[in-house]
Amino acid sequence: MKVAVVQFPGSNCDRDTVHVLKNSLKLDAKLIWHNEFNEAYDAVVLPGGFSFGDHLRAGIIAAHSPATKAVRKMAAEGKPVLGICNGFQILIEAGLLPGALLRNTTLKFVCKWTNLQVEANNTAFTCAIEKGSKVRMPIAHNEGRYFADDEQLDRLETAGRIVMKYVDENPTGTSRGIAAISNEDGNVVGMMPHPERASDPALGGVDGMKIFESMLEWTKC
Amino acid sequence: MLVGDIETTLTPEEVAYARKQLGREPNALEWSMIDAEWSEHCSYKSSKPIIAQLPTTSPRVLLGPGYDSGVIDIGDGYILTLHIESHNHPSAIEPYGGAATGIGGVVRDILCMGTTPIALMDALKFGDITKSDHSKWIMKNVVRGIADYGNCIGVPTVAGEIEFDECFERNCLVDVACLGLGRKDRLLLAEATCPGDSIFLIGGSTGRDGIHGVTFASRTLAADTEQERSAVQIPDPFTKKLIIEATLEAAETGIVRGCKDLGGGGLTTGLSEIADKGATGVEIYLEEIPIREPDMSPIEIMISESQERMLLVIKQGQEGVLQDIMQKYGVAWARIGQVNSTGMITVTRFAKPLAYLPTSFVANAPIIQRETRSPQTPKNDFESPMPRDLEKVVLDLLGSPTIASKEWVFSQYDHEVGIRTVAKPGQADAAVLSLPNGKLAAIKVDGNALLGYLDPYLGGASVLAECCRNVVAVGAEPVAMLDHCQFGDPNDPEIFWAFSMAVKGMAEFAKALSLPCVGGKVSFYNQDGVTGKAIKSSPVVAVLGLVERPEHVTKMAFRDEETVIVVGTTKRELGGSEYYHSMGVSGLSPPALDFELEKRTQVGVLDCIRGGYVTACHDCAKGGLVVALAEMAIASAKGASLDLRSVAADAMRDDELLFSESNSRFILTTDKPDRLLKKLAEHGIPAAIAGTVEGSELSLTLREHRLRWDLASTRDAYLNSLQRILEPWQK
Numbered sequence: 006m007k008v009a010v011v012q013f014p015g016s017n018c019d020r021d022t023v024h025v026l027k028n029s030l031k032l033d034a035k036l037i038w039h040n041e042f043n044e045a046y047d048a049v050v051l052p053g054g055f056s057f058g059d060h061l062r063a064g065i066i067a068a069h070s071p072a073t074k075a076v077r078k079m080a081a082e083g084k085p086v087l088g089i090c091n092g093f094q095i096l097i098e099a100g101l102l103p104g105a106l107l108r109n110t111t112l113k114f115v116c117k118w119t120n121l122q123v124e125a126n127n128t129a130f131t132c133a134i135e136k137g138s139k140v141r142m143p144i145a146h147n148e149g150r151y152f153a154d155d156e157q158l159d160r161l162e163t164a165g166r167i168v169m170k171y172v173d174e175n176p177t178g179t180s181r182g183i184a185a186i187s188n189e190d191g192n193v194v195g196m197m198p199h200p201e202r203a204s205d206p207a208l209g210g211v212d213g214m215k216i217f218e219s220m221l222e223w224t225k226c
Numbered sequence: 227m228l229v230g231d232i233e234t235t236l237t238p239e240e241v242a243y244a245r246k247q248l249g250r251e252p253n254a255l256e257w258s259m260i261d262a263e264w265s266e267h268c269s270y271k272s273s274k275p276i277i278a279q280l281p282t283t284s285p286r287v288l289l290g291p292g293y294d295s296g297v298i299d300i301g302d303g304y305i306l307t308l309h310i311e312s313h314n315h316p317s318a319i320e321p322y323g324g325a326a327t328g329i330g331g332v333v334r335d336i337l338c339m340g341t342t343p344i345a346l347m348d349a350l351k352f353g354d355i356t357k358s359d360h361s362k363w364i365m366k367n368v369v370r371g372i373a374d375y376g377n378c379i380g381v382p383t384v385a386g387e388i389e390f391d392e393c394f395e396r397n398c399l400v401d402v403a404c405l406g407l408g409r410k411d412r413l414l415l416a417e418a419t420c421p422g423d424s425i426f427l428i429g430g431s432t433g434r435d436g437i438h439g440v441t442f443a444s445r446t447l448a449a450d451t452e453q454e455r456s457a458v459q460i461p462d463p464f465t466k467k468l469i470i471e472a473t474l475e476a477a478e479t480g481i482v483r484g485c486k487d488l489g490g491g492g493l494t495t496g497l498s499e500i501a502d503k504g505a506t507g508v509e510i511y512l513e514e515i516p517i518r519e520p521d522m523s524p525i526e527i528m529i530s531e532s533q534e535r536m537l538l539v540i541k542q543g544q545e546g547v548l549q550d551i552m553q554k555y556g557v558a559w560a561r562i563g564q565v566n567s568t569g570m571i572t573v574t575r576f577a578k579p580l581a582y583l584p585t586s587f588v589a590n591a592p593i594i595q596r597e598t599r600s601p602q603t604p605k606n607d608f609e610s611p612m613p614r615d616l617e618k619v620v621l622d623l624l625g626s627p628t629i630a631s632k633e634w635v636f637s638q639y640d641h642e643v644g645i646r647t648v649a650k651p652g653q654a655d656a657a658v659l660s661l662p663n664g665k666l667a668a669i670k671v672d673g674n675a676l677l678g679y680l681d682p683y684l685g686g687a688s689v690l691a692e693c694c695r696n697v698v699a700v701g702a703e704p705v706a707m708l709d710h711c712q713f714g715d716p717n718d719p720e721i722f723w724a725f726s727m728a729v730k731g732m733a734e735f736a737k738a739l740s741l742p743c744v745g746g747k748v749s750f751y752n753q754d755g756v757t758g759k760a761i762k763s764s765p766v767v768a769v770l771g772l773v774e775r776p777e778h779v780t781k782m783a784f785r786d787e788e789t790v791i792v793v794g795t796t797k798r799e800l801g802g803s804e805y806y807h808s809m810g811v812s813g814l815s816p817p818a819l820d821f822e823l824e825k826r827t828q829v830g831v832l833d834c835i836r837g838g839y840v841t842a843c844h845d846c847a848k849g850g851l852v853v854a855l856a857e858m859a860i861a862s863a864k865g866a867s868l869d870l871r872s873v874a875a876d877a878m879r880d881d882e883l884l885f886s887e888s889n890s891r892f893i894l895t896t897d898k899p900d901r902l903l904k905k906l907a908e909h910g911i912p913a914a915i916a917g918t919v920e921g922s923e924l925s926l927t928l929r930e931h932r933l934r935w936d937l938a939s940t941r942d943a944y945l946n947s948l949q950r951i952l953e954p955w956q957k
Contacts, residue, residue: 014556015467017380021645038554053643055378058464111956114373114638145377145640202642207660207776209650 006224008034009046011076013067018053018089018201025204026050030217039072048085048129048220049076051092053145053199063106063148064094073099085129085220086193090146093185093195102186102195103161104153109146110178116145118209119198120173121184125165128191133219140169140212142198144176144184149197151179151186161186168194192223230254234261243592248583255573255581258525259588262491263498266750269591272716273748276726277709279733280743286705287742294335294416294487295406296744298706300772302663305413307406309335310671310708310768311489312749316458317371317400321364325371325400326461330533332404333381334487337470338416338536340477341408344644345659346376348386348402349671349710349766353395355627355951361390362952364398371461372402373638378463379470383639384647384657385670390627391807393675393762396754401710401747403671403768407661414477416486416496417504418565422542423483425497425508425563428552429469430534432493433518435459437530459533465557466534472555473536481547484539492531494588497563498571500539502589507568512575514562524580528573539565598726599719607814608806613881617933619805620852620884624940625947626808629849631860634948653861654781655696655845658773666779668702668771674848676802678763680816682724685802686731686765687819691889693769694739695845698828699892701778701835702771707736709746709767714753714760721760725750728765738821739828741769780835782844783862784919789899790866793906793913794827794891796851796875798882804849805885817888827890830909834894839902846891852884852926854893856940859924865937868917869927880928895919 008026012019019036026034042049057066067073073095080086080101088096096102109115118141126136134140153161158180161167169185177197185196200213227234229241232254236244244252244260252260263269270277282290288305289297295307313328329346336343350368353361376383381404418425435458476482484504486496493510501508512524518532540548545561552559571588573581613619623629636651648666649658656670672693678685694704709732714721725748736743753760773779784790800806801813834840842862846854851870859866875883896902899915906913925934949956 015464116640117637143642202645207648
């Protein structure tokens with residue numbers, strides 16, 4: 006399976022993500038400069054970082070770039086699309102996922118390991134994880150406070166589109182502890198935690214690997 | 227002094243020397259260039275002979291001081307680069323931009339060697355935040371400046387240290403160090419060696435920000451510092467991120483002959499140094515330099531310190547390749563000159579010559595000798611009263627800003643990006659980063675202004691000893707150091723004496739350890755223009771260590787049922803301790819440092835770690851034994867019951883035993899106590915069993931006291947204190 010990791014100007018988790026996909030999962034993963042990206046891949050990851058310096062608003066410039074048009078096509082074709090951190094912000098700004106990512110309630114950048122519960126496993130990035138299981142991954146962001154109105158949140162809950170919630174502590178003050186959501190078909194997932202940073206026991210855990218393994222599983226069925 | 231109508235920081239002797247050397251009267255542009263390059267900040271004109279005492283070579287050192295970064299060979303074709311910078315004056319006035327551009331500067335020093343920045347560290351010193359709102363404001367904005375910049379460029383901030391003392395109220399210190407990783411065959415130097423090569427300026431345009439930055443850093447802060455904001459540069463981390471990517475991609479293609487970052491002194495410094503080092507000359511076309519404002523004068527262009535600019539020397543005929551790479555990343559570029567063989571720096575505008583100076587003359591300021599005088603010291607030492615409630619004193623100390631957990635700070639730094647941070651902030655005595663050849667880098671910065679104030683020689687040596695202990699504690703062998711000396715006005719003979727003694731202390735201890743110093747920085751004039759008060763002597767050091775194998779990495783958290791061993795002898799040495807500092811006094815007798823014992827202890831403990839006898843290790847320093855033990859308990863959320871009567875110590879009161887900051891001590895835990903003690907004894911190191919890890923409280927038995935703390939209260943005092951002081955409204 007061919008996976009593209011899109012590199013926008015200002016992306017900074019791009020190489021980390023490619024490293025895990027390529028060297029830990031042995032996938033055919035490539036770093037693709039945003040101008041050279043097209044929909045001819047089996048899956049795409051929008052990595053973390055500060056695309057276009059987060060100018061105007063986090064993720065918004067990348068969301069209106071030609072690369073995101075190709076992402077949109079892949080999403081419509083049902084291919085796995087993962088947005089991590091800044092990638093999640095881009096998917097939200099592009100309207101591929103609902104809601105908004107606001108400034109953390111602490112009004113500060115927060116970098117720490119978090120405890121999460123997998124709330125849905127009918128998605129391309131959690132299908133290999135048991136529903137209700139606890140996983141640990143780090144977060145690192147300033148604008149990751151997921152927000153939507155109650156009506157929207159109820160709809161997401163009912164449709165099983167809340168993919169992961171923070172447990173024990175809600176470090177950024179998100180609505181209902183949300184850390185990751187999906188689109189209706191489950192092939193597009195946005196998450197604030199960094200799975201690529203939790204893919205090596207020496208770095209503190211390997212739960213992130215399950216996110217990428219799910220992607221492989223999903224494309225097999 | 228005033229030369230013509232140009233206000234300079236040059237002395238009458240320097241002006242006379244310049245006239246004599248040139249044999250003519252320099253014009254205004256030339257005087258400005260000489261002034262910038264000969265500032266204390268750029269030229270080290272009075273510190274050079276002193277810092278020459280530091281050892282600089284070892285089999286691993288490829289390049290030592292004198293380049294943008296020190297270069298260490300770590301084998302298998304890889305190199306690490308290391309550099310430290312400070313941005314004290316700018317941060318005192320505009321803390322957010324000052325700190326951020328400090329990071330920007332040190333990252334460029336790593337980048338211009340052709341290496342990728344992989345870790346940042348910061349050593350910060352602020353006024354007393356429990357009393358001063360100004361210092362709170364400075365601290366919050368310095369931290370936010372470092373966070374916003376470092377996080378955006380994707381370089382993890384992995385280690386640091388912070389001290390608080392009222393002497394830093396108007397002169398905060400912001401030191402930032404950066405570690406780079408690259409391949410030996412791709413190392414770039416800041417040298418223009420081949421006439422005919424093109425000189426490119428890439429990145430940001432040249433504006434009026436940062437004008438006179440170096441001369442501003444080479445005098446004391448005036449009363450009305452608000453007016454000096456224009457000497458502080460404006461940070462732009464997004465542009466920096468693109469410059470990093472573009473420069474490394476260009477370096478990879480092999481078209482880059484030399485590379486130089488533009489920092490202090492701007493184009494003048496950058497150009498004269500690459501030509502002087504390369505034994506060539508340069509001609510610069512001022513009209514080609516992209517400027518932010520149309521009416522900038524040649525002087526302003528040549529000394530502007532606008533951020534996010536790099537000089538690249540591109541091989542003749544390869545200019546197109548560079549242009550394509552810059553195009554890809556959207557980085558602005560301009561071909562601003564050419565290398566020649568004249569030995570001169572020539573500045574022209576539309577072919578009209580404006581300045582014409584020998585590069586070696588500009589790049590090498592005349593050395594000046596300064597007067598030194600040792601100060602009078604008071605005779606009577608402080609006798610502290612025995613506190614009534616030792617348990618409370620310990621909790622208060624755990625919550626004091628210098629000792630309390632810095633989680634409030636490091637949780638704002640992305641310390642995970644790059645996925646190599648094996649030992650993260652708060653987990654171990656030093657940060658540990660994995661390297662591509664299977665080894666790991668351990669890195670730490672340390673300072674101790676309280677000791678430096680009491681005895682600059684001992685302070686310098688002890689800071690280095692402590693930093694090395696931190697690196698040893700994680701299982702690494704120290705391989706290189708950086709020094710950073712921060713003092714008041716060097717024209718004051720007592721201050722220059724303190725500087726000389728601090729360097730001597732560092733140099734002699736470094737020699738005893740055979741530890742090379744691969745770079746450093748000197749920052750003078752950290753003195754308040756209003757009160758005339760200088761900061762306490764504040765040498766800061768960074769130490770890089772190498773961990774040979776991943777299984778050697780050792781953190782500080784206790785593990786259940788293991789044995790706690792105290793290594794070293796505790797002496798009655800409370801001068802300069804945090805305990806005394808909490809009472810507002812410094813005392814007179816700082817901890818002695820036995821170089822031979824210290825070295826033996828470090829070598830022995832490292833041998834035990836490598837032998838697999840040690841499960842957790844922590845250096846015992848600020849706050850003494852009790853703070854070190856509490857930190858290990860807090861890191862693991864496990865208690866311990868310990869008896870300190872068996873620990874090697876001089877006869878002294880219980881509080882003195884707890885808080886003395888004697889050198890050459892570690893706390894270890896082990897599941898093989900007998901074998902570990904035997905091994906330590908073989909190395910001739912005093913060590914004793916203190917007890918075991920158990921339960922949910924920390925209990926200490928002393929000669930006259932039994933002390934107990936439940937973990938919840940120690941954790942609360944230690945972990946939440948900074949937040950309570952800085953953001954009382956949160957939680």
